[in-house]
Each structure stands twice: as structure tokens, then as C-alpha cells.
Amino acid sequence: MGRLSPTTLITVALLAHVFVWTIYPVLTQENLSTSGDMAENFAWGREWQLGYFKHPPLFAWVTAAWFTILPRADWAYFLLSAVNTAIGLLGVYMLVGLYDRGARRIASVLLLAITPLYGFMAIKFNANSILLAIWPWFAFVFLKAIERPTIVNGALVGVLAGLAMMGKYFSGVLLIAAAVVVLMRPDRWRILLSPAAVAVVIAGLAVFGPHLWWLFHHDFGPFAYAGEHRAATTGRYLLYIVKFPLSQLAWQLPMLLAILAILPREKRAALKEVFSFADPSRRAMLVLWIVPFLAAYGLGIVAKAELSSVWGLPLWFLSVWAILSVPGIVDADVNLRRLVAIVVIYYAGLIASTPAIYGVQALTQGKILFKPERELAEEVGRIWTETTGTPLRLVGGLDSNAHPVVFYTKSPVSEMVELDYARSPWITPGRVDREGLAIVCCASGDRCQTLARERFGPGLIERPIVLARRIWGVEGKPYRWVLMMRPPKSGN
Structure with missing residues (x-):
């Protein structure tokens, strides 16, 4: 575009993406209350376990490593989320570059950047969003390896496959797609019997093996946790079946509309060939685009799982290229100037809208402004x-009440997850005796309080906590907790 080289343009776009998606949540949010996951990630990660009762450990490790460098602050967490998506977008740029080095390559990144998948949805850094950074890079090294099945390329595939599975087991659907790509090739046996295939297995086990060992020694706890999340009724099961594909389409709608805007009117008819497998160089990319969704959807239906819409976050990194690479559309058809203008207007609109968004939340007393999470940590x-x-x-509780205390307390604090020693192997009864335990429960409802008294009473010291925040002269509704304290035992 003009005098800017593709590399310069993508570099500027990625830096702008990181800037906007760090500043936007900083200007519209006052805490991490929209995502118990984020504070929970930090609480888990600081213990550096090989696995946790819900998920494999990669996203928690990344969070812990990030905050060994940056201060424990909301803006630093939002920066991590933005950098994560930028890494994924760079992976898309490298991946598409295997087949296309023109305008469609640039569009494959810029159009993804304006979808909620890489913006609003990705503000929450967790087991789903970390896959945005990993999947495109896996696809990149995988497609290189099947063309040149060397030991080095195979090892890279194994490492990325292991990291994907260490992010979330959902990555198995991507590995299924990779297997389909190999099996569709006429030279499949050359690949399967190559040194690269051996390297894939060795490197993959080197990365994923320690967690696999952990799974065997913890009764495959995350699988049991996943098994608990099945549709409770037939109605909800049918709702998930309908909602999942519709939500995936809705998230990509801005990208689809922008594609129509940057293509000549007479070329739009070619888009009906998006599922054409005639071009061998395009076939593998289409499989990596379509099969993960079909596998996830099919397995979810068979397992009667709660097909959460956010599971689809990493599925669509090839959507733009799959559409723009249809027969009949070439690089010259992509209006890059118009595309850049769309992205600039979008980013500028996001930043310009932050005072209004903040104001609406202040008037409606949204919890991302008024929930006093820092104040709770200080008061506890x-x-x-x-x-x-x-x-x-040591702090514990149910329903995410303890997570912000761990994150916002400046001194090191460990969390007893769900007040359960089995889910918190870094905490033992002896440690509770030595250091004591603060239990944070909601004042309403007695499940947490009852469980605390059963497991750590009698002798718990109880104190009510009532906190409210004032923003723009508006007094927020009070949040109420009960702090239940098991003091350290004397002589320990």
C-alpha cells in the first residue's frame, strides 16, 4: 500500500492492535470482575503446578511468568491479553505467507483484527484465548513440515502441538484436522514414516508428557471436571446445538461485511466457491479451517456437552484467507486503502467511545466499575x-471471592481453591496450622460459610465486610462479604 512495505504495514497494524486493546479496557474497566478467570489464572500460576483441577497449566504459567516482569496491575494484564492476540495475528501472517504474499495476506490479518474474537472476547486471558496465539503457529510449522518433513520441522510441530494441548484439551480438534490433512495426501506414507513423524512424537511428549504424568497421578481430574459440564436438560442441549454455530457466525460478521466492502462488486459472486477443494495448495488450509469446527461440534453433540460459544475463539484464524483465496479473486481485487481506512476508523471509534461506555456503566452501576475488588483485598x-x-x-473461598485477594494483595498470598486440599495440593493442613487461613464468603447464601465451619471450625473468627465505591459522584451499591478467619496455631 503506497510506500509502505507489507512488513512495515503489518508491524504498524500489530502495534496499533496492542495499543488499542490495552487502552480500551484500561479506560472502560476498573477491575477484573468481568473475568474471574484472570485473577484465578494468577492464583494458580504462582504455584507452578503441572496441572490444575479444571485445565492444563500453560495459561496459568504464562500469567505467572508475565507478572514476574510487570507489576501486578490491571493494565499489565490487559497488555498481556493484547500481546497474546497480536502473536496469533502474526502467526496468521506467517501462515498465509506460505501461499500468498500479496494484499490477501495483509487482509487476512487486518480483517481478523476487527472481529470480536481478537478484540472484545480476547480481553479475558484464559484457556480459550491463549489458543489464539498458538493455533496459527502450529498450522504454520505443520504445513511446512508436510512439505519438508525434516527432523527440525517435525520437532517444531511436536512442540507446538504439545503447547496447544497444554493450553486446552480442546486443541485436540486441531490435531484431528492435521491428521486429516496428512491422510488426504497421496504421499501420506512418506510423511508418516519420515524422521519428522518420529520427531513430532518425541517433541510432543517432551512438552506434554509431564502434564500427562500429572493427569495419571491426579485421576484425570480435568476430564472429570469437563464431564460435569453436560447439558442438564434436553432443552438446554438443543439450545447449545443451535447457539454454538450461530454465535460463531455472529462473531465473524464484521469481517464478512468488511470483505464485501473491499472487493469489487462484480467479484463478490466468486465467494460462493469458498468451499471449493479443487486447488491442491488450498486444500490443506481449508481442512484446517473447517474440520476443527466440525469435530468440536460433532463431539459436543455426541457428548451432550455444554457447547460454550467461547470455545470457538481459536477456530477461525483462517476465515479471511479461506474466503479471499477462492478461485476468481486475486490480490489486485483487494482494496487495501479502503481496508486500512476501515481498521483505522474502527480503532479510533473504540477509543473515542470509551468515555460514553464508562459513563453508561457508571449510571447502570456495572460491576466492572463498582465491584470493589482492590478494596476487598486491602480490607481482608x-x-x-x-x-x-x-x-x-493463605486465603480461600467459593465463587471467585478469593481470587482478587490473591491478585491485588501485594505480598505473596496462596489460594485454597474451593476450600479443598485436593484441588490445592500446595496447601496442607500443617501449612494452615502454621500460617492460618482467611476465608472470604458472600454474606448472602450460606454454602461457603457452612463449608468453612464444617472444615475449619469451631473457633473461626468472623467479621462482616461491607464496601461500596463512588465513581463520578455516584455511590455504588454495597457489596457484602463475611471474612472467616482461622488464625495460626500458637507454637507452630
Whole structure:
């Protein structure tokens, strides 16, 4: 475009993406309350386990490593989310570059960047969003390896496959697609019997093996957790079946509309050939685009799973290229100037809208402004220290109440997940005796309080906590908790 080289244009676009998607949540959110996942990630990651009761450990490790470098602040977390998506977009650029180095390559990145998948949905860094960064790079090294099945290329495939599975087991649907690509090739046996195939297995086990060992020694806990999330009724099962594909289409709608805007009117008819497998160089990319969705959808239906819409976050990294690579559309058909204008207007609109979004949330008392998570951490620490005379070291609770205390307390605090030793192997009864335990429960409802008294009473010291935030002169509704304290035992 003009004097800018493709590399320069993509570099500027990715830097702008990171800037916008760091600034936007900073200007519209006051805490991490929209995502218990993010504070939970940090609480898990600081323990550096080989696995956790819900998920494999990669996203928690990444979070912990990130905050060994950057301060424990919301803006730093949002920056991590933005960098994560930018890494994924760069992977798409490299992947498409295996087949196309013109305008369609640039469009494959810029059009993805304006979808909610790489923006609003990706603000929440968790087991789903980390796959946005990994899947395109896996596809890149995989397609290189099947053309040149060397030991090095095979090892890279194994490493990326292991990392994908360490992010979330959902990545298995991508590995299914990769297997289909290999089996469709006439030279499949050359690939399957090559040194690259051996390297894939060895490198993959080197990365995923320690977690696999953990799974065997923890009764495959994450699988049991996943098994608990099945559709409770036939009605909900049917709702998931309908909602999942429709949500995937809805998230890609901005990209689809933008494609129509940047193509000549007479070329739009060619888009009906999007599922054409005639071109061998395009076939593998289409399989990597279509099969993961079909596998996820089919397995979800068979397992009667709660087909959560956010599972689809990583599925669509090839959507733009699959559409723009149809027979009959060439690089010259892509209006890059119009595309860049669309992206600039979109980013500028996001930033310009932040005061209005903040104001609406202030007027409606949205919890991402008014929930006093930092204040809760400070109050828990203050009451604990005044009551016990010791620094806060252990906190627990249900329903994400303890997560913000771990994240926002500046001194190191470990969390007892769900008040359960089995889910928190880094905490033992002896450690609770030595360091004590602060339990944060909602004031309404007694499940947390009852469980705390059963497992750690009698002798718990209870204190009510009532906190409210004031923003723009608006007094927020009060949030109420009960702090239940098991002080350290004397002599420990």
C-alpha cells in the first residue's frame, strides 16, 4: 500500500492492535470482575503446578511468568491479553505467507483484527484465548513440515502441538484436522514414516508428557471436571446445538461485511466457491479451517456437552484467507486503502467511545466499575493483620471471592481453591496450622460459610465486610462479604 512495505504495514497494524486493546479496557474497566478467570489464572500460576483441577497449566504459567516482569496491575494484564492476540495475528501472517504474499495476506490479518474474537472476547486471558496465539503457529510449522518433513520441522510441530494441548484439551480438534490433512495426501506414507513423524512424537511428549504424568497421578481430574459440564436438560442441549454455530457466525460478521466492502462488486459472486477443494495448495488450509469446527461440534453433540460459544475463539484464524483465496479473486481485487481506512476508523471509534461506555456503566452501576475488588483485598489484609498479628499468607473461598485477594494483595498470598486440599495440593493442613487461613464468603447464601465451619471450625473468627465505591459522584451499591478467619496455631 503506497510506500509502505507489507512488513512495515503489518508491524504498524500489530502495534496499533496492542495499543488499542490495552487502552480500551484500561479506560472502560476498573477491575477484573468481568473475568474471574484472570485473577484465578494468577492464583494458580504462582504455584507452578503441572496441572490444575479444571485445565492444563500453560495459561496459568504464562500469567505467572508475565507478572514476574510487570507489576501486578490491571493494565499489565490487559497488555498481556493484547500481546497474546497480536502473536496469533502474526502467526496468521506467517501462515498465509506460505501461499500468498500479496494484499490477501495483509487482509487476512487486518480483517481478523476487527472481529470480536481478537478484540472484545480476547480481553479475558484464559484457556480459550491463549489458543489464539498458538493455533496459527502450529498450522504454520505443520504445513511446512508436510512439505519438508525434516527432523527440525517435525520437532517444531511436536512442540507446538504439545503447547496447544497444554493450553486446552480442546486443541485436540486441531490435531484431528492435521491428521486429516496428512491422510488426504497421496504421499501420506512418506510423511508418516519420515524422521519428522518420529520427531513430532518425541517433541510432543517432551512438552506434554509431564502434564500427562500429572493427569495419571491426579485421576484425570480435568476430564472429570469437563464431564460435569453436560447439558442438564434436553432443552438446554438443543439450545447449545443451535447457539454454538450461530454465535460463531455472529462473531465473524464484521469481517464478512468488511470483505464485501473491499472487493469489487462484480467479484463478490466468486465467494460462493469458498468451499471449493479443487486447488491442491488450498486444500490443506481449508481442512484446517473447517474440520476443527466440525469435530468440536460433532463431539459436543455426541457428548451432550455444554457447547460454550467461547470455545470457538481459536477456530477461525483462517476465515479471511479461506474466503479471499477462492478461485476468481486475486490480490489486485483487494482494496487495501479502503481496508486500512476501515481498521483505522474502527480503532479510533473504540477509543473515542470509551468515555460514553464508562459513563453508561457508571449510571447502570456495572460491576466492572463498582465491584470493589482492590478494596476487598486491602480490607481482608487489614482485618487479618489486626486480628492475628501476622501477615496474610493463605486465603480461600467459593465463587471467585478469593481470587482478587490473591491478585491485588501485594505480598505473596496462596489460594485454597474451593476450600479443598485436593484441588490445592500446595496447601496442607500443617501449612494452615502454621500460617492460618482467611476465608472470604458472600454474606448472602450460606454454602461457603457452612463449608468453612464444617472444615475449619469451631473457633473461626468472623467479621462482616461491607464496601461500596463512588465513581463520578455516584455511590455504588454495597457489596457484602463475611471474612472467616482461622488464625495460626500458637507454637507452630
